[in-house]
Amino acid sequence: MSAFDQLLSRLSTRLINSQGSETSECVSEVIAAYGEYCHADRCYIFEFNEDISTMSNTFEWVREGFSRHIDDLQNIQEQDLPYFFKTMQIDFRFVCPDVSQLPDDASAEREEFEREHIKSVLCIGLVAKGRILGFVGCDKVRQQHDWTEEDVQHLSLIANMIANTIERERTHSALLETKRALELANQQLTQQANIDGLTGVANRRALDERMALEIRRAKRQKTGIAMLLLDIDDFKAYNDHFGHLAGDDALKAVSECLAQRVKRSTDFVARYGGEEFAILLSVAHASDALKMANEINDNIHQMAIHHPKSQCSNVLTVSIGGYYEPPSFDIEVVEASNRLIKHADTALYRAKLAGRNCIRFF
Numbered sequence: 001m002s003a004f005d006q007l008l009s010r011l012s013t014r015l016i017n018s019q020g021s022e023t024s025e026c027v028s029e030v031i032a033a034y035g036e037y038c039h040a041d042r043c044y045i046f047e048f049n050e051d052i053s054t055m056s057n058t059f060e061w062v063r064e065g066f067s068r069h070i071d072d073l074q075n076i077q078e079q080d081l082p083y084f085f086k087t088m089q090i091d092f093r094f095v096c097p098d099v100s101q102l103p104d105d106a107s108a109e110r111e112e113f114e115r116e117h118i119k120s121v122l123c124i125g126l127v128a129k130g131r132i133l134g135f136v137g138c139d140k141v142r143q144q145h146d147w148t149e150e151d152v153q154h155l156s157l158i159a160n161m162i163a164n165t166i167e168r169e170r171t172h173s174a175l176l177e178t179k180r181a182l183e184l185a186n187q188q189l190t191q192q193a194n195i196d197g198l199t200g201v202a203n204r205r206a207l208d209e210r211m212a213l214e215i216r217r218a219k220r221q222k223t224g225i226a227m228l229l230l231d232i233d234d235f236k237a238y239n240d241h242f243g244h245l246a247g248d249d250a251l252k253a254v255s256e257c258l259a260q261r262v263k264r265s266t267d268f269v270a271r272y273g274g275e276e277f278a279i280l281l282s283v284a285h286a287s288d289a290l291k292m293a294n295e296i297n298d299n300i301h302q303m304a305i306h307h308p309k310s311q312c313s314n315v316l317t318v319s320i321g322g323y324y325e326p327p328s329f330d331i332e333v334v335e336a337s338n339r340l341i342k343h344a345d346t347a348l349y350r351a352k353l354a355g356r357n358c359i360r361f362f
């Protein structure tokens, strides 16, 4: 095995086994090792942008005592080095043994190379899936060098290895980005699926999930749990009198009022149906739930939403049915959920029968 074959085999194993930031370190090692091997004074990688109108120096190795240029070689425009951009895109290589012999239409390139005191340059395109991503190159500064076919072949093998690595990393980060975007979209969809479109409070589906969660918590912490079902009184008459849009506004106002009042992380407000809301409360005693129901009732009165067609008041009112489930060791989630809804609903029915604008507990 030749010295170059050994070098190539060692470097490719390193690159194949590298991941993420480790890959960048490996690429740096590759250009350093190749620079040393071919007695270059500088070895580097440039990457093109998507439409190959600019290029930036992304990796640079320089022999000790030679100046670095990576910082001033960022975002170089095609029009600044047109001959070089064109040659790279057509030939996928730029072989220049003597900078001073560059043709006249490469005067910009000659000036740039002379600015960097370069005598000879060899650049080979980084090509993956038929597309040029950039190039790997090396400069001779101390003395001019006639590049041999072997030099070109060796650097082409290095370029091939780096191109595949860059392509792999880009695919990997594109995949990660897609994964992140999917997760975000998924989160947003879940959120939308759990929220009532009109009022912005949770919907019935979210309530079901939350009830299961709070019942388990109540069981663990041996606390009680209560359900309040709240229904706007004579809401059909309100809609008929003021119109459906005004009805929507009233529903939004009621839900805002509830969201303002019910703020503890263990409590939960949801729109249960048309003009019906559910409030799940983690409470130690039935009297705590009753107190909350009274406060909600007062707050809704205080909004003073004019309701001339109400049978029980001249402002918008609600009827509330409540049920309190005491702490229990052997509470069962589905049964307890059903009980909370069923008993609160029965109590609500009684509140309506009792003339509306009142609270009844099961």
Ligand SMILES: Nc1nc2c(ncn2[C@@H]2O[C@H](COP(=O)(O)OP(=O)(O)OP(=O)(O)O)[C@@H](O)[C@H]2O)c(=O)[nH]1
Pocket: 198, 231, 232, 233, 234, 235, 236, 237, 239, 243, 244, 245, 246, 247, 248, 251, 273, 274, 275, 352, 356
């Ligand atoms: N504006 C509006 N109205 C709704 C919405 N959802 C349900 N409603 C209305 O709420 C009214 C409910 O009427 P009913 O079930 O007869 O109850 P009610 O008139 O409130 O009478 P009680 O509950 O017995 O006091 C109906 O007119 C529904 O159209 C909504 O999203 N927007």
